[in-house]
Amino acid sequence: MTTPATSVAPKGLEGVVAANTRLSDVRGETGELIYAGYNINELAGKVSYEEVVHLLHHGHLPNQQELARLKARLACERDLPQGVIEIIQRLPKDTPPMHAIRTGVSALGCFDPECDDDSQDAQRHKAMRLIASIPIITAYFHCHRNNRPLLAPDPTLGEAANFLYLIDGEKPSAEKESTMDMCYVLHADHGMNASTFSARVTIATLSDMYSAITTAIGTLKGPLHGGANEGVIKMLKEIGTLDKVDAYVAECIAQKKKIMGIGHRVYKTLDPRAPHLKRMAQILSAQLGDPTWIQMSERIAEIMLKEKHLNANVDFYSATVYYSIGIPTDLFTPVFAIARTAGWTAHVLEQLADNRLIRPQSVYTGPLGLKVVPISQRP
Ligand SMILES: CC(C)(COP(=O)(O)OP(=O)(O)OC[C@H]1O[C@@H](n2cnc3c(N)ncnc32)[C@H](O)[C@@H]1OP(=O)(O)O)[C@@H](O)C(=O)NCCC(=O)NCCS
Structure with a gap:
């Protein structure tokens, strides 16, 4: 028999350790952030976002061939299904972009035949597809609301440059690209933050990756987190x-x-x-x-x-x-989401590799023993 819970973890789960992870470590006392063994100060300015994606997804920084393969993979995952584009184009133009992206990612799952395929290969494909697609969903919604044409992604451009190209309609300067790329690197992962935790809770039910990332986007949106x-x-x-x-x-x-x-x-x-x-x-x-x-x-x-x-x-x-660098204010949080998709998807795969349902308890503080009063006699 399960006994009712009587003590509750600190409010906001402060200090509660919820998982083991090899992906990143947030060291609050010393002010350090580690990605898979590398201090963020070591990575920032030395590696690209794609290298960080590889680090989080494969546990090591890529060599040249591995990086070229990853970039090619991401570039060929950028074409959104026509149905997703149509859904984006039907959204009211004043939709806040985080709502549009959450909707776009959810829709993407409906068009992916691998959505509910839980083989390792399919899960890896979905992770790359999400990393490559969320910037396109964001940029296409931005162009739609501004009555601008939706440009085809440019496979010669990296993740940061391609996003800037799609929202600005012109290729970015090398400096603008490297600024954006560095922002992506700094936002790629961050331990058991609220959106990552929510993604892990969702995938731990053996739901699908699109549902997990949709959950994470909804969580990131709040002003106490990415907003x-x-x-x-x-x-x-x-x-x-x-x-x-x-x-x-x-x-x-x-x-x-x-x-x-x-x-x-x-x-x-x-x-x-x-x-x-x-x-x-x-x-x-x-x-x-x-x-x-x-x-x-x-x-x-x-x-x-x-x-x-x-x-x-x-x-x-x-x-x-x-x-x-001219990013519209309401795209700031979407840029955070774009970069953090690297971490979210890596956490989802890590959770699946050693999964158990995440199901905490609560302390019941309501009344007991009440009797039903017929509806006609209720005050
Ligand atoms: C990040 C954040 C949510 C952490 O929250 P938390 O650990 O739950 O801390 P609390 O909200 O309980 O705040 C603790 C104390 O610091 C104060 N505090 C925390 N952040 C503050 C802020 N941004 N401005 C003013 N006071 C702040 C609180 O008022 C509280 O003071 P009190 O003890 O006198 O009541 C909180 O600092 C915050 O709301 N910051 C602003 C939003 C933000 O920048 N979020 C992005 C995080 S990366």
Whole structure:
């Protein structure tokens, strides 16, 4: 007989360890992020997003042939089924992009004959298909809402460049491409974050990979997770100028209102992704000749560290980076989703390799022993 649960894990499952993983490690006390043995500071600027995809999916960085094979595979998985394109084109143009992507991924599963094929080969194909397709779904929805033609993906371009090409209608400069690629690398995986956990819960029921990634996208969308980067730009626009920062932050602290892009559940010191993004934001702002936003951001981060001992997280400076390279604000979280698909799919495969249903319990706090009153006599 199962006895009723009487004690509950910390709120938000803080500190609860839910799985073993070889994919990535978030070391909160020291502010380190490891991808399959490599510190993020070692990877950033030295490897491409595709190399990280290979690292997460095969456990080692690729040699030249392996990288060429992976790139070719991703390039040939970019053609969306016509039915998915039609669904994207029927969405209301004011659909928030994260809703559109969640719908597009769910639809993709309906058009994939391998959707419910649980052989290892089919699961690997689906992982690559999702990594390659989510940028196309995003870009096609963006073009549809702007009444622009849907360009064919360019197989000569890497993941970051092809996405920029599809949303801008022209090939990106080498600098814009490398900025985007670095953002992808920094966002590719992050331990047992909320969206990854939700993907693992879904696949642990032996559901399909499209369902798991749809779940993850829905989870990432929230402002406490991936949605924070959009919130940062909204906040910077609301504040407007550097001289108004101090009063704005003081007001937020007094009202106990959260500043987006600040704080982290696991990192008790610096989020190691933030300095890379900060450096990129500084360079891009200098190039644009407009330091306003980076100056405002630095001042907000300085006050929050001093007053609340909270550091900037990945979303804080990525917002300025994306804005500076012309990514529309409501595509910031989709860009996060595009990059994180590498990690989500790798976690799904890892969960399947050693699966057990994830099924926690709850402590019942409601009443007991109530008797049914006939409906006509209920108050
Ligand atoms: C990331 C986050 C959800 C972590 O949440 P958490 O571990 O549950 O921490 P809590 O929300 O319980 O916050 C703990 C304390 O820090 C404060 N705090 C945390 N983040 C804060 C923020 N961004 N702005 C102001 N105060 C913040 C809380 O008000 C709380 O203070 P209190 O103890 O005086 O009440 C949280 O820091 C947050 O909401 N940040 C903003 C959203 C964001 O940037 N998300 C992206 C994460 S990568």
